[in-house]
Amino acid sequence: MKKPPLLLFSFVIIYLVFLYAPVMLLPIFAFNDSSIIAFPLSGFTADWFVGLLSENTLHRALKNSLIIAITAAVISTCFGILTARAMARHNFLGKRPSFGLIMAPLFLPEIIIGVALLIVLIQLGISLNIWTVILGHILICTPFSVSILYSAFNNMDKSIEEASLDLGETRFGTFRRVIFPLVKPGVIASLLICFTISLDEFVIAFFLTGVEPTLPVYIWAQLRFPSKLPSIMALGFILLLLSLILLAIFEYYRRRSETLIGKQPS
Amino acid sequence: MSINTTVFMSSIIRKINASLAGWRLIGTPFLFGFLLLVAPLFLMIALSFWTQDYLDLDRTPSLNNYRDIFSHPVYVMLIKRSVIISLIVTVTTVLLAFPMAYYISFYGGRYKAIWLFLITIPFWTSYLLRIFLWKIILGYNGVVNSGLQSLNLIEEPLSFILYNANAVVIALAHAWAPFAILPIFVALERIDRSMLEAAKDLGDTAIRSFIRVTLPLAMPGIVSAALIVFIPTIGDYVTPKLVGGKDGLMVANMIQVQFSKANNAPLGAALAITSLLTVLLISLGFLFFNRRYLRKQSS
Incomplete structure (x- = not known):
């Protein structure tokens, strides 16, 4: 391997410090024994974590967020499977425009999506609740699911399916017993990514949630009260660990997916 | 038949x-x-195109909202400011991301995947908290100020780094970093290394071959990085609200106000449409100039 120029290498190190600066503060202040978030630090405590156990609003927000994230992940992944399969295996009229429409939320500012949905719901007289948030989250998660699953469906050897059909398996049976096992790691990766995106999404939830807060909406409300900040840091630290665990599982299944469809894992 | x-x-x-x-x-x-x-x-x-008439919605089509937007300096100013902040964020993010992507692609060796992983880890923290933590870093007794003071580099805490547009740019350039690094990295990976060797063998200096070979070939990645950063940041709500102070507010904050406190959804919709069209126009212009640049390079 060539040695990088010193200037480039120093830049990379400084840039990494910049990228990690905010995250590094999270554990520091989550365990800091002071209700003021500032330096110098005063001592070690785990009280902020214990305090989270008795926050009833937090528990409700967490429950709402879990319901929303699981539902949105499952439905977006179903949409992702349908779209990826259609794009990889079929040629049909209006293929490109319909694909563009499904991927469009990726290229729109979230506030536009939130506002547009809010207008429709108000005009239709539908009251806001966690289901309206789910609708919004399906919309923004589906493109991610499609991009994960498209390569899984596209790289799959077509002759395997044909063999299954020729040997007398029905279309549904072929999907269940041949195609699905091959794309399963991709499906799990998609579920995890959609779950994580939905769990962290704030703007759309902020617009579309009624009286029931989601986790980010709860955090947003707490940020106004300086006395609540250390426990929010503790909560943030737990969420970070949770995301990292999910990310590790995601990476494992993504690699499995690439091995199963016969690609060298990258 | x-x-x-x-x-x-x-x-x-x-x-x-x-x-x-x-x-x-x-x-x-x-x-x-x-x-x-x-x-x-x-x-x-x-x-x-409708009008909010106190509690009722007047459905006769009119251009009143758009006239309002362009006759009130505050709306025009907010849109202008959002565009300028987004453009600065885009340029900063892409400029910072390029050397990082270049390093991973050209010097990453066997560890490319680990490098990419290393870059995405910080972004699995809640978006809200990441932006909020910048407030702690840049604040009056924040990390930067207390650090500089303890080193005796400054006497008074710096105040120009929080609650203004600078803070918004820093926080957004951080938040969108991986979205800029990844597409540039992918474009750099696609460059055929033998072309660089050819340029070197034919006597090009390192800088000249960078400008004449690497940069034009990396352009598709740079363009998608720029658009991926530019389009969403113009509508960012959280960052200006948390670290922008009064002078760093952007158009999304005004849209939200129209839909809640001001109870003027039609004006909010008109603001949203105006910003969306502005983004679209700038992006198309950018793509147009990029195509001309690439054509000039190849001729």
């Missing part, structure tokens, strides 16, 4: 069948997207 027409008919039928098979799959997600994205956007356009 002649054989030709039969063949023709059967090919049409086959095409229709293939279309049906495709649509049976994509139909549901398409319908969902249509009902929850296209229809709402059209309703938003319609709403922007």
Whole structure:
């Protein structure tokens, strides 16, 4: 391997410090024994974590967020499977425009999506609740699911399916017993990514949630009260660990997916 | 019926069948997207031509909202400021991301995947908290100020780094970093290394071959990085609200106010449409100039 120029290498190190600066503060202040978030630090405590156990609003927000994230992940992944399969295996009229429409939320500012949905719901007289948030989250998660699953469906050897059909398996049976096992790691990766995106999404939830807060909406409300900040840091630290665990599982299944469809894992 | 027409008919039928098979799959997600994205956007356009009359909605079409936007300096100023902040964020993010992507692609060796992983880890923290933590870093007794003070570099805490547009730029350049690094990295990976060797063998200096070979070939990645950062940041709500102070507020904050406190949804819709069109126009202009640049490079 060539040695990088010193200037480039120093830049990379400084840039990494910049990228990690905010995250590094999270554990520091989550365990800091002071209700003021500032330096110098005063001592070690785990009280902020214990305090989270008795926050009833937090528990409700967490429950709402879990319901929303699981539902949105499952439905977006179903949409992702349908779209990826259609794009990889079929040629049909209006293929490109319909694909563009499904991927469009990726290229729109979230506030536009939130506002547009809010207008429709108000005009239709539908009251806001966690289901309206789910609708919004399906919309923004589906493109991610499609991009994960498209390569899984596209790289799959077509002759395997044909063999299954020729040997007398029905279309549904072929999907269940041949195609699905091959794309399963991709499906799990998609579920995890959609779950994580939905769990962290704030703007759309902020617009579309009624009286029931989601986790980010709860955090947003707490940020106004300086006395609540250390426990929010503790909560943030737990969420970070949770995301990292999910990310590790995601990476494992993504690699499995690439091995199963016969690609060298990258 | 002649054989030709039969063949023709059967090919049409086959095409229709293939279309049906495709649509049976994509139909549901398409319908969902249509009902929850296209229809709402059209309703938003319609709403922007209606007028809020205290509690009632006046549905006679008019240009009043747009006239309001362009006659009140505050709206024009907010849109202008959002565009300028987004442009600065885009340029900063891409400029910082490029050397990082270049390093991983050219010097990453066996550890490319680990480098990419290393870059994405910080971004699995809640978005809200990441932006909020910048407040702690840049604040009056924040990390930067207390650090500089303890080093005796400054006497008074710096105040120009929080609650203004600078803070918004720093926080956003951080938040969108991986979205800029990844597409540039992918473009750099696609460059055929033998072309760089050819340039070197033919006597180009390192800088010249960078400008004449690497940069034009990396351009598609740079363009997608720029658009991926530019389009969403213009509508960012959280960052200006948390670290922007009064002088760093952007158009999304005003849109939210119109839909809540000000109770003027039509004006909010008109603001949203105006910003969306502005983004679209700038992005198209950018793509146009990029195409001219690439054509000039290849000729």
